[in-house]
Amino acid sequence: MTGPVLRHMGETKLELGPATQAAHPWRRGEDDGVVWLVLDCEGSLVNTIARAEIEGLAAELDRLEQQPPKGVVIRSAKPAGFAVGADIKQFDDMARDGATDMLRQGHAVLDRLEALPCPTIAVVHGPAIGAGLEIALACERRIAVPGASFGAPEVKLGLHPGLGATFRLPALIDPLEAMTLMLTGKTAHTKKAKSLGIVDEIVRERHIAAAVHAMLEHEADRSLGVKARALKFDGARSLAARQMRNETEKQAPKEHYPAPYRLIDNWEQHGDDRDAMQQAEIDSFTELLDTDTSKNLRRVFFLRQRLKDGPRGADDIAHVHVIGAGAMGAEIAAWAAVKGKRVTLGDVDTAPLGQAVAQTRKIAEGAHLSDIEIRDALDRMVPDPRGYGVAHADLVIEAGPEKVETKRKIYDSVAAQIKPGAILASNTSSLSLDDLKTAAPDIKRFAGLHFFNPVSKMQLVEVVRHNGTDKETITRLAAFCGGIDRLPVQVRDYPGFLVNRALTPYLLEAMVLMDEGIAKEVIDTAAIRFGMPMGPVALADQVGLDIGLHVGDSLKAGLDKPLAKISDDLRKKVDKGELGKKTGRGFYDWSQGTPRPDASLDDAPDDLTDRLILPMLDACIECLRKDIVGSADEVDGAMIFATGFPPFRGGPMHYARQRGTEDITARLKNLADRHGPRFAPDRGWSNI
Incomplete structure (x- = not known):
């Protein structure tokens, strides 16, 4: 169970009103003129939003439109929270079967919910994210139980919201705050959500029923703030959009992550026209669904789920x-x-x-x-x-x-x-x-x-x-x-296990490149443009040069395959106590924060990126061949979640298959001829 209000389930029960009949996915009940619709996805600990949930809501709306009640309350029966978003397993089906029509149907249902001629209140405990947030936004008001959280994490799947958040959230709160939430995928927890205006009231579970009835007695104030009114003008939105693109580029380059830029474009062009924004949302979501970035990020989502679901049973460790x-x-x-x-x-x-x-x-x-x-x-x-x-x-x-x-x-x-x-x-x-x-x-x-x-x-x-x-x-x-x-x-057990065995050649090769006269800023820029979250020189500083040196020495002594020569400059810095971030200085001066260079690569060696990245992939192949790790998927998950290997590439083994193992082995042989046997391809490449 998650969320502060749910820590003592059994002592504290969710207030579900009269909606106790065993129907799925929506339970329905009516009390004192108020209809409670309670989402309860069958056979699952959490609610996800897929075709069945949307069609079930449409059926309930048929009844509500014919006989509008005093009010409608929407909440979840799951102790884990409101809803964790769309069923990602269905995204491939959407791309294949016609995402545009499916999205239009979903939009039509939420538009009907929004247009009901009676007050609607979403009561949220735990997470309301993705499509869960979008259902809550289609309601007139929202009550949060302490511990509730709200977010639009679709950008982490190479997408943007697809069921109305791109126009409903900026219409509800400060548009710049709304765009920031959607562009970063961050979560607004209870108090933050209240301060932003996503939440109208924060109410403890035992007072939910009373709060619902009290809220129904008063009309909501939905007048636009000064900033929202200003951003109705094209010029103001264009200025804000340029700033958003600049900030987004620092963390998510457009070449690798197109979704946030499509969202910014849509908002800049149509932020003053709800209908146009809605159509733009549907169109760009459909296109993004079929991009390699989204496919690979969805793959990463499932890699994470497999690692998370792997450990079954009690650990008996209190x-x-x-x-x-x-x-x-x-x-x-x-x-x-x-x-x-x-x-x-x-x-x-x-x-x-x-x-x-x-x-x-x-x-x-x-x-x-x-x-x-x-x-x-x-x-x-x-x-x-x-x-x-x-x-x-x-x-x-x-x-x-x-x-x-x-x-x-x-x-x-x-x-x-x-x-x-x-x-x-x-x-x-x-x-x-x-x-x-x-x-x-x-x-x-x-x-x-x-x-x-x-x-x-x-x-x-x-x-x-x-x-x-x-x-x-x-x-x-x-x-x-x-x-x-x-x-x-x-x-x-193996020198460096998996992650450090793969990461060490990446770090050591950066030292060799510096010894060859390549500027550290150029080396780190090449890695960042490949998609690594940090360049290898800055990473070595962050880990600690003393630790890196120790790991390098340990691996060189235990591996059959040669590693790059450990740099004399690295040893000198460790001897001088310049250990990186923890001492304020290593290869970089850390007094101004984390180094993230953006140097020109015009004069960089044509093999620079491959010299950094391919030895990492080769080490992963070695670990697979020697059964150090069980599967290529586990390698991909480990390297993404421990080193930040570019998620949009789907993991090192997935990247290798997409690029072509024959191309990679040929490139490694070429590098070995030019730079030495440390680049010789492992014989395990033939098994991938």
Whole structure:
């Protein structure tokens, strides 16, 4: 169950009015002249909006139009929330069967809802996103239960809203705020939604019925604000549209992400004409549905779902003890506490323990928890300088320094305390589990649990098994990751595991290119234009040059295939303490924020981008061939959610298939001839 109001379901029930009859997808009931329509998609924990839901609403509107009631309330019967948007599985059917006609039918139904000759109120708990938001917008007013959220995330699927939000949202709130929500795909949580004007009232669940009746006694004020009136003029919209394009280009280049630019164009041209805007929305949504960007982003959506749905069953992990309150350990502990686990955090130094508690509050606030939930999360997060929690923990996560001997000493120290059946997991990013396992209290219950920094934002976790880890341990760890809302991918012990094995050649090649005289800004620009969220030089700075150097040295010692020579300049910077972002200076000066260069590539080598990207793909192929990871889809998901590999390309393996494996292997052979054997294609390419 999600959403603050739903934390105690069983004690608190949803107010569904009289709509209790078991009909799907819409339940209907009437009380004191008010009709309650309650969405309840059969066989699902959440509501999605597809043909059946729209046709069911149309049937209910037939009755409401014939006999208009005193008012209509629309809400969800699902504890998880109002509705999470369109059924994405049907998008391929829409593209094949004629999206325009289907969209027109959906628009016609929501237009009828909007035009009912009686007040309509959407009561929203949990998320109302995508098509769920659009149904709520077609109602005259909206009541939010604390914990409700509103968003238009279609841009993340290479689309823009398709059921009326592009003209209803700018007509309801400040048009610039409306466009920002749709262009970024961000979510407006309860208080923000109220301040924007999406929500009329915030009401606790137990007062919903009274609030509905009180709202029906007063007419809504829908007069346009000053900014909305000003943006009715073409010149004002054109100026705003230019600014939107400039800001959007910084995060989502038009070449790769056409949807936001189509939305801006539609609004600039038709923002003063609802009918024209509606037709433009339908037309451009239909066209975008068939673009490679949207197809690939929809693929990424399903990759995420498969990783999320993979861990099944209970993890039986209620208490987590984290050893090491450094940057990673503190974030792991904080995130686990925010997600409901009881956590003890130990460290030889007490100072970082206090900082970790403050970090927990910050993460909880960022997750939009209520004040009570923040208090509960802080109660679950217990600083434990003496390590008493080890004896009670179901899972002990070691997040100590990346040194074999240090980690072995930690395992020796907990061996006498850890309880039978508990799992010991290392957060190591580069050390071999085979080198660590002999010091573990129980080899069968020892594994890797490699989080990525920052844990509160990075979704992926590598669940790493060595040849002695039992299956139950891996299953429980994967379920634990799912339970704290992270995406687990199961991998086998190998230098760098999967993600760092693939990412390291990308980073090291950037150093070689700098040694060859290519400016760091040119190198990073090439990667950004390919679609990476950050260039490799800036990424190395962000990760920490000392960490990158350690990982590079570790991998070179453990791999059969040669890596790029580790740059002398990198070693010198580490020796001088210029470690990147955390010290303020590495290859870049970080005092002005995150570097995101946009240099000219006119004089760049013609093989620059391939020298950066293709070794990453080749390493992924190596991991597949050696069964380090189970499938190409898991590789794609891991690289997208851990490294930001361009989602619009669908993942490195998907990109390789689309580009053509013969083309890639030929290019790698050519690079090997020119630059050395580190580019020689892995023999696993023949199996893709």
